[in-house]
Amino acid sequence: MAQVSLRDVSKSYRGDIYAVKDIALGVESREFLVFLGPSGCGKSTTLRMIAGLEVPTNGKIYIADKLVNNMPAKDRDIAMVFQNYALYPHMIVYDNMAFALKLRGYSRNDIDKRVKEAAQILGISTLLDRRPRELSGGERQRVAVGRAIVRKPKVFLFDEPLSNLDAKMRAQMRTEIHKLHLRIQATMIYVTHDQTEAMTLGDRVAVMKDGKIHQCDTPLNIYNEPANKFVAGFIGSPAMNFLKGRIIKKEGVFYFDEGSFKVKIIKEMNDTLTPYINKEIFFGVRPEDVYDKLFASSATPENTVGVTCDVVETMGSANHLYLSTDNHTFVAVVDAGNVPAIGGRVEIVFDMKKVHFFDPTTEKTIV
Numbered sequence: 612m613a614q615v616s617l618r619d620v621s622k623s624y625r626g627d628i629y630a631v632k633d634i635a636l637g638v639e640s641r642e643f644l645v646f647l648g649p650s651g652c653g654k655s656t657t658l659r660m661i662a663g664l665e666v667p668t669n670g671k672i673y674i675a676d677k678l679v680n681n682m683p684a685k686d687r688d689i690a691m692v693f694q695n696y697a698l699y700p701h702m703i704v705y706d707n708m709a710f711a712l713k714l715r716g717y718s719r720n721d722i723d724k725r726v727k728e729a730a731q732i733l734g735i736s737t738l739l740d741r742r743p744r745e746l747s748g749g750e751r752q753r754v755a756v757g758r759a760i761v762r763k764p765k766v767f768l769f770d771e772p773l774s775n776l777d778a779k780m781r782a783q784m785r786t787e788i789h790k791l792h793l794r795i796q797a798t799m800i801y802v803t804h805d806q807t808e809a810m811t812l813g814d815r816v817a818v819m820k821d822g823k824i825h826q827c828d829t830p831l832n833i834y835n836e837p838a839n840k841f842v843a844g845f846i847g848s849p850a851m852n853f854l855k856g857r858i859i860k861k862e863g864v865f866y867f868d869e870g871s872f873k874v875k876i877i878k879e880m881n882d883t884l885t886p887y888i889n890k891e892i893f894f895g896v897r898p899e900d901v902y903d904k905l906f907a908s909s910a911t912p913e914n915t916v917g918v919t920c921d922v923v924e925t926m927g928s929a930n931h932l933y934l935s936t937d938n939h940t941f942v943a944v945v946d947a948g949n950v951p952a953i954g955g956r957v958e959i960v961f962d963m964k965k966v967h968f969f970d971p972t973t974e975k976t977i978v
């Protein structure tokens with residue numbers, strides 16, 4: 612059995628309004644699992660139920676094969692790191708890290724050894740006699756992580772631990788957490804609404820919306836094979852472009868007809884798309900799969916479209932082109948050297964092998 616298992620777990624705070632609905636998930640030993648989703652989707656509620664800070668309304672939670680629904684948080688052998696660090700302001704770093712061990716009756720020697728080892732792993736050995744107010748945000752975050760590490764718990768739970776840090780410190784701490792996981796090889800469950808954190812840290816990512824997991828898979832599978840339009844649009848930056856149109860079939864060839872342009876669909880998708888012939892559908896293409904024709908070797912008349920370039924955003928390493936047809940606007944990420952005239956026409960090429968189609972009603976991925 613997995614290290615942490617959720618069996619159809621639901622939580623409602625009020626009547627039949629559910630913050631979390633029927634979550635089923637197993638987190639393997641040593642796995643780094645990320646809950647990713649927009650604000651209010653139920654990430655913290657799920658984590659807090661695993662921690663024992665909330666009681667599920669329905670369903671069962673197991674940690675290391677033990678049913679823990681009625682087990683108090685302190686007996687679950689987990690450690691949680693919060694967004695606001697929750698350090699004791701009047702205690703020095705050493706005592707903040709030692710506190711939970713003292714409560715559990717560890718010997719002074721043992722405490723000293725564990726605190727110093729954790730401080731060394733986190734690079735905060737020189738800060739042990741400072742109070743939290745004498746630390747930077749990043750340093751406080753390390754102390755909060757240190758406080759969790761000293762306990763050597765079965766499972767670490769992180770709730771948006773980096774969101775109070777500036778962008779540079781976030782990126783640095785993200786790498787630190789990655790290294791920490793590689794080093795201590797513990798089971799970690801990590802909540803974030805930041806897709807970069809999810810993609811870079813997670814062995815698997817559970818993408819949530821409205822209290823449900825919409826897809827749980829490796830970062831690459833989620834990027835390449837999103838289960839539905841929500842997941843497709845949530846992962847990737849800039850986000851996937853969605854264009855509404857129709858599938859048409861002419862002389863045995865399938866096309867996506869956007870209204871102002873038509874592109875040929877690759878043969879491999881024909882069978883799956885047959886039920887949608889002459890019906891409305893969403894066409895999805897990632898900005899990185901749209902090319903300027905001048906720079907694309909794969910251009911043919913059947914995957915090339917004339918559009919207007921409205922805005923060019925210079926990112927340094929690449930340019931983001933904001934393009935429009937009569938019916939839609941969409942984004943392309945192109946090489947930095949590729950700067951079309953604003954307001955001018957551009958011929959762009961879709962990489963038709965990489966595009967997706969979504970059902971307009973269920974929004975599930977068709978192909």
Ligand SMILES: Nc1ncnc2c1ncn2[C@@H]1O[C@H](COP(=O)(O)OP(=O)(O)OP(=O)(O)O)[C@@H](O)[C@H]1O
Binds near residue numbers: 652657804
């Ligand atoms: N104690 C509570 N009483 C009533 N409703 C609550 C309570 N805690 C959370 N909720 C509701 O449950 C839903 C899920 O909340 P949760 O805190 O799990 O979201 P989240 O995904 O962590 O969001 P965020 O990214 O903003 O932290 C929200 O609609 C929230 O308003």
Ligand SMILES: [Mg+2]
Binds near residue numbers: 654655656
């Ligand atoms: Mg939250």
